[in-house]
Amino acid sequence: xxxxxxxxxxxxRGDEAAxxxxxxxxxxxxxxxxxxxxxxxxxxxxxxQDDFVALLEKPEGxxxxxxxxxxxLFGISRNLLRKRLRAEWAEEPLGEDADPPAAEVDPNESxxxxxxRAAVLSLPPVxxxxxxxxxxxxxxxxxxxxxxxxxxxxxxxRLFRGRRMLSLKLKGKVRV
Amino acid sequence: MNERPxxxxxxxxxDRAMQTPRRVEAAIRQRxxxxxxxxxxxxxxxxxxxxxxxxxxxxxxxxxxxxxxxIARVVEPMRAVPELVLPxxxxxxxxxxxxxxxxAPVQERITRRFYELAYAPPELLANSRMMRVRVPRAALLSFxxxxxxxxxxxxxxxxxxxxxxxxxxxxxxFVEDQNQE
Numbered sequence: 001x002x003x004x005x006x007x008x009x010x011x012x013r014g015d016e017a018a019x020x021x022x023x024x025x026x027x028x029x030x031x032x033x034x035x036x037x038x039x040x041x042x043x044x045x046x047x048x049q050d051d052f053v054a055l056l057e058k059p060e061g062x063x064x065x066x067x068x069x070x071x072x073l074f075g076i077s078r079n080l081l082r083k084r085l086r087a088e089w090a091e092e093p094l095g096e097d098a099d100p101p102a103a104e105v106d107p108n109e110s111x112x113x114x115x116x117r118a119a120v121l122s123l124p125p126v127x128x129x130x131x132x133x134x135x136x137x138x139x140x141x142x143x144x145x146x147x148x149x150x151x152x153x154x155x156x157x158r159l160f161r162g163r164r165m166l167s168l169k170l171k172g173k174v175r176v
Numbered sequence: 177m178n179e180r181p182x183x184x185x186x187x188x189x190x191d192r193a194m195q196t197p198r199r200v201e202a203a204i205r206q207r208x209x210x211x212x213x214x215x216x217x218x219x220x221x222x223x224x225x226x227x228x229x230x231x232x233x234x235x236x237x238x239x240x241x242x243x244x245x246x247i248a249r250v251v252e253p254m255r256a257v258p259e260l261v262l263p264x265x266x267x268x269x270x271x272x273x274x275x276x277x278x279x280a281p282v283q284e285r286i287t288r289r290f291y292e293l294a295y296a297p298p299e300l301l302a303n304s305r306m307m308r309v310r311v312p313r314a315a316l317l318s319f320x321x322x323x324x325x326x327x328x329x330x331x332x333x334x335x336x337x338x339x340x341x342x343x344x345x346x347x348x349x350f351v352e353d354q355n356q357e
Contacts, residue, residue, distance in 0.1 A: 011208060012211065014208055014209065014211035015208075016208060016209065019204070019205065019208045023204065027195075027196045027200070027201070028194065028195055031194065031196040031200075035191075035194065036191070045199075045200050048196055049204055052204045052207075053204065056204075056211065110186075113186065113190050116183045116184065116187045117187060120184075120187070135181075135188065136184065136191065137188075160178070163180075163181055166183075167181065
């Protein structure tokens with residue numbers, strides 16, 4: 001079985017089979033991540049396309065000994081999203097050391113899908129990406145830390161705050 | 177809140193079926209198809225020059241070898257014969273038989289024999305090219321061909337050189353102008 005590094009090299013040489021293998025393994029995850037982050041379908045499509053074009057044009061950027069291809073592709077998507085959502089990203093969300101007030105909500109309480117989606121989109125980007133990766137993509141903390149270029153502890157902390165903020169928003173204590 | 181809340185699990189389940197539209201794949205596929213492997217023939221001319229220089233170096237010691245610059249300068253492509261596909265099991269004598277007949281001008285006589293310059297595995301020969309170059313006439317001596325001492329010094333002779341994809345010259349045949357003989 002060809003390694004991810006080999007597949008990337010082959011794809012960069014125009015090998016369609018290698019492209020298909022990589023694309024079908026990663027496309028949907030990348031699309032969902034971009035959609036959860038941007039809330040816009042066409043932006044998500046462009047991010048996926050730009051992501052693969054970046055891999056095609058600079059295959060040497062991926063080093064299989066340093067991480068998985070999935071992590072690498074999500075990292076590219078994240079950078080592309082940061083460029084697109086620059087203004088939003090520039091906002092100072094909440095100090096890393098300032099916890100949001102405890103949400104007095106039952107985490108098992110039901111909400112409509114659309115209200116949850118809107119609440120996720122309203123999160124500051126640093127928390128939104130932690131939630132999108134760990135809770136919606138079901139990535140491990142370690143994988144998320146690689147993509148977000150931060151420590152595992154930071155991922156945990158952002159995820160904790162993100163979830164708490166979501167609960168508050170859904171409970172109506174914070175405007176979505 | 178260390179565990180994923182149910183509302184997020186529900187959203188993840190709901191979105192799991194979300195798929196990238198086919199047009200995205202089509203657009204990327206187009207880019208992949210547009211990638212062109214750089215031609216291995218881009219190194220052909222440096223290799224031709226090197227080969228000609230090597231042939232010149234093989235000239236007998238009795239003759240003063242011309243300076244390298246001089247050798248390099250006499251290399252003139254006469255015409256590139258379109259791509260030839262040689263049989264996979266070809267070896268030097270078979271190469272000559274396998275080659276298509278060249279419609280040569282009346283005055284031109286192409287020697288039928290190819291001289292092997294370097295061994296090539298059959299899979300390399302399957303995709304090779306021939307190029308017409310001019311080499312010092314004295315190169316004929318390197319292959320045991322007759323040569324007039326009066327003409328050895330300065331004249332050039334046309335030769336067809338077969339190159340494999342790795343850029344190495346594998347065989348050579350000389351093209352004589354009958355008017356000059």
